Amino acid sequence: MLGKLTRRGLWLALAGVASTFAAQATDLTLNQFRVRGPAGGNDEFVELFNAGAAPLDLSGYKLNASNASGTTGTRLTFPAGTTIRPGCFLLLTNSASGGYSGSVAGDLKYSTGITDDGGLALLDAGGAIVDQVGLSSGSAYKAGTPLASLGSTKADQGYARRQSAAGVPQDTGDNSADFVKVAPTAPHNSASACVAQAAALSIADSSATVHGAGDVAMPFTVTLNQPAPDGGVTVHVATRDDTAKAGTDYEAVDTTLSIPAGQAQAQFDVTVHGRSTPSDDKDFLVQLSDPSGGVALGDGSAVGAILYDIPVAAEIWQITGHDAVSPLLGKSVLTHGNVVTAVGPQGFTMQTPDARADADPLTSNGIYVYTGGAPAVGVGDVVDVAAKVDDYYNLAELKNPTVTVTAHGARLPKAIVFDEHTPSPDPDRLSCGATNFQCFMSMRVKIERGMINTGNKRFSDEPYAEVSITANGKRSLRLPGVEFGVPVPDGVSLPNWSGNPEVFKMNTADFGAVPANTPFNAGTTFGAEGVISYDFGAYTFIPTSFKVKQAASIPRAVAPVPPLALRIGAFNVERFCDSTFDTTYTCSGDSKEPTPDQVALKTRRLSSYIGSVLGLPDVVSLEEVETLGLLQGLAKQLGDDYPVKYDAYLVPGHDPSGINVGFLVRHDRVRVLSVQQLAADETWDDDGQTEYIHDHPPLLLTAQAGLLRFRVIAVHGKARQNVDDDTAAAVRDRQKRFLQAKSIATQVQALQRAEPLTPLLVVGDFNAYQFSDGWADVVGLISGRYRDSENQLKLGGPNIVRPALWDAVESVPENDRYSYLYTENFGEIQGYTKAGSGNPGRTVPTVQVLDHALLNLPARALFLRMQYGRADLDAPVQTEDDAANAPDWTRAVGVSDHDGFVVDLVDPLIPPLRR
Incomplete structure (x- = not known):
């Protein structure tokens, strides 16, 4: 029976939900179609046919399509007023480039094609499937055995529906039986001659829902496709058992039905017996036979679906079960004596009292009750709820509830404490088995050491929306190891990084804990109580009470320069470009370069960052600057904004978009002795092509402050972009990063050997972590701390740099070790879904160190501190836009996608500061 049920779209048996529509809709079929033609893949049409006796209103109907993996989408929504007359056609055609090439004009057009091995479906205005055809077993749309794909040949071929003995389209509910290949195709449109149908009788499927012990009438309609002639028409009607049994589940019918002259329909009822206990849904058959007057049978059989919706008494944990989807989905339930724990604008959460909570840690004792408006309950009320179990984007909820308050002021169930252990930071030992949060859904949760990990996202109607948080007081830091979910390369002793499964979202305003559109800066700590929910594919904390413990400010400047100290900084300024497109690719990375006004604005913003956030370093390395002229303009702007004078230094490199590294140096405090590129001409064999190793060759500054001679190398390594992938491009990029690091290490060692007592710093955007990612430890190689056992690419000998350099990041407090924010997307994992548009799966905003300061032994002996300035990574999106x-x-705020840093060194004889 499944084929027929699927074809009619009347009974979604797994969900126990009935969907009914006018009986005439069963006369509407996908009559002929082509998903590829002489002009190619978009040369498509879909022909509809009305085999009934009355016009059909198709307003709001949809043509949907599926690919071979079951992903569906709407190709066309029929406009209001669309009709199809009896015995007539409607032609839908693809209007995209290379689209429908036939001579018969389409009546309605769509612009996104249907895959050769997918499927298509016609849906009514309520979303129920009227008819469907599949071209592969993987298609979401098919009936019975799907058709074979006609492949990718550009030919005029398609499928057409067979005709029954009555001259109407055959619709047995099995695609392979109902369709035949046609070549060439012969589409019809609304202007084509309509088909005079021989008189034929059809019966439509029906359903009835049983809510209790009372009997229910299930109506059936028999339709003649044209008015009955003089004397009328009779037909024999008989029921037949399937999973439902006559006498027990329904009363059998065995009778003759009459359709009077001039009429086209007749109805009869089947009595369905009620019951007081739950049951699986059942069905029986109705068969037409022996029509009078030479009338043929069109669709002579129907399914009667008995849908049992008898309320089940259940505890909350029986409703929620172990998985995202409730085991009682679609059923009516009665649940008694639960405590209201949170109240929102359209519903409330309630939880089983502690004394009745189940002992299974993998089931939730809380559930959301959707009321559709302000609920008439308060926190602490004890309630009985009768409702239907629903699923809202994997959030189990009770819908259409009847709520009875039986008491007030009850003690709330004990809150689960989220801390350094819960939710689990170990992906191999998640708190809820296969997930980290499912067993806490809609339950009370207490967070004592909350940390806001990102500033607010922004949505169209919410300038300050959700934030990313942890409950362990730690930022979501990238930690050592191979990317989570990526196989550890052979010969590498590192484990996988955990992927930070303890990170989740927070929507502070949903239950009124704070006013809507309240901004939060990353780094803010808080305490809160609330409930866990599920919001568009991701687990979310909704607080009922919320208190900021320590608010993080934006911008947050570094501490002032200590007396008798030299300050050296670095900052990736994110494509500081001029207005002229004179490079292979645009410097901006967009389709065009910035306007002069935009360049002037960025210059002013960068001046504020360097001057006020980084505290006017004596030397600052800048990455991603296009020209020396831009850097000189920034030096002038700094001089206009602050009582200092900078000189600019930049030597062009080889980047096809024109970005380079450069220096700004305060000439009132530092005397520049030389600036030179290193290894600018080094090349490598890039898949048979000789290419430069360094797109942004390192830039060496030799300078003197007071009596202190020192050196700074500014670096900007190749981006990580696709390093963790299993592709040829990733292999190539890993090799280039490894060669770049070896080259810089060789330059560093040469400088150390030539002047072993001269302080040397290597600073900038290394595009690498302070530990190995398992492929090539760029920072470790440059600093002389490379371990072959931790890297796929082997150095194959002793470290190049000896003595090793020290990464000053190690001196920075752990929660402050980051200069870049990257959102890792792990897909459908740990209960996170890609169920719909905007649901990317498990996305984890992760802060990481890409910008480093490596110090040799003489520099480390003078080291005071390293600090990151904060203006770019921790602000809400709306704050960044407003700040410009x-x-x-x-x-x-928001001038770059990196945060810069400064390193302070003791320099007793440096000239006094002028601020």
Whole structure:
């Protein structure tokens, strides 16, 4: 029976939900179609046919399509007023480039094609499937055995529906039986001659829902496709058992039905017996036979679906079960004596009292009750709820509830404490088995050491929306190891990084804990109580009470320069470009370069960052600057904004978009002795092509501050972009990064050997972590701390740099070790879904160190501290946009996708500061 049920779209048996529509809709069929033609893959049409006796209103109907993996989408929504007359056609055609090439004009057009091995379906205005055809077993749309794909040949071929003995389209509910290949195709449109149908009788499927012990009438309609002639028409009607049994589940019918002259329909009822206990849904058959007057049978059989919706008494944990989807989905339930724990604008959460909670840690004792408006309950109320179990994007909820308050002021169930152990930070030992949060859904949760990990996202109607949080007081840091979910390369002793499964979302305003659109900066700590929910594919904490413990400010400047100290900084300024497109690719990375006004604005914003956030370093390395002229303009802007004078230094490299590394140096404090590129001409064999190793060759500054002679190498390594992938491009990029690091290490060692007592710092955007990612430890190689056992690419000998350099990041407090924010997307994992648009799966905003300062032994002996300035990574998106034109130093917020840093060194004889 499944084929017929699927074809009619009347009974979704797994969900126990009935969907009914006008009986005439069963006369509407997908009559002929082509998903590829002489012009190619978009040369498509879909022909509809109305085999009934009355016009059909198709307003709001949809043509949907599926690919071979079951992903579906709407190709066309029929406009209001669309009709199809009896015995007539409607032609839908693809209007995309290379689209429908036939001579018969389409009545309605769509612009996204249907795959050769997918499927298509016609849905009514309520979303029920009227008819469907599949071209592969993987298609979401098919009936019975799907058709064979006609492949990718550009030919005029398609499928057409067979005709029954009555001259109407055959519709047995099995695609392979109902369709035949046609070549060439012969589409019809609304202007084509309509088909005079021989008189034929059809019966439509029906359903009835049983809610209790009372009997229910299930109506059936028999339709003649044209008015009955004089004397009328009779037909024999008989029921037959399937899973439902006559006498027990329904009363059998065996009778003759009459359709009077001039009429086209007749109805009869089948009595369905009620019951007081739950049951699986059942069905029986109805068969037409022996029509009078030479009338043929069109669709002579129907399914009667008995849908049992008898309320089940259940505890909350029986409703929620172990998985995302409730085991009682679609059923009516009665649940008694639960405590309201949180109240929102359209519903409330309730939880089993502690005394009745189940002992299974993998089931939730909480559930959301959707009321559709402000609920008439308060926190602490004890309630009985009768409702239907529903699923809202994997959030189990009770819908259409009847709520009875039986008591007030009850003690709330004990909250689960989220801390350094819960939710679990170990992906191999998640708190809820296969997930980290499912067993806490809609339950009370207490967070004592909350940490906001990102500033607010922004949605169209919410300038300050959700934030990323942890409950362990730690930022979501990238930790050592191979990317989570990526196989550890052969010969590498590192484990996988955990992927930070303890990170989740927070929507602070949903239950009124704070006013809507309240901004939060990353680094803010808080305490809160609330409930766990599921919001568009991701687990989310909704607080009922919320208190900020320590608010993080934006921008957050580094501490002032200590007396008798030299300050050296680095900052990736994110494509500081001029307005002229004179490179292979645009410098901006967009389709065009910035306007002069945009360049001037960025210059002012960068001046505020360097001057006020980084505290006017004596030397600052800048990465991603296009020209020396831009850097000189920034030096002038700094001089206009602050009582200092900078000189600019930049030597062009080989980047096809024109970005380079450069220096700004305060000439009132530092005397520049030389600036030179290193290894600019080194090449490598890039798949048979000789290419430069360094797109941005390192830049060496030799300078003197007071009596202190020192050196700074500015670096900007190749981006990580696809390093963790299993592709030829990733292999190539890993090799280039490894060669770049070897080259810089060789230059560093040569400088150490030539002047072993001269302080040397290697600073900038290394595009690498302070530990190995399992492929090539760029920082470790440059600093002389490379371990072959931790890397796929082997050095094959002793470290190049000896003595080793020290990464000053190690001196920075752990929660402050980051200069870049990257959102890792792990897909459908740990209960996170890609169920719909905007649901990317498990996405984890992760802060990481890409910008480093490596110090040799003489520099480390002078080291005071390293600090990151904060203006770019921790702000809400809306704050960044608002800050751009601020009248003060807050214009620095959001000027780059990196945060810069400074390193302070003791220099007893440096000239006094002028601020």
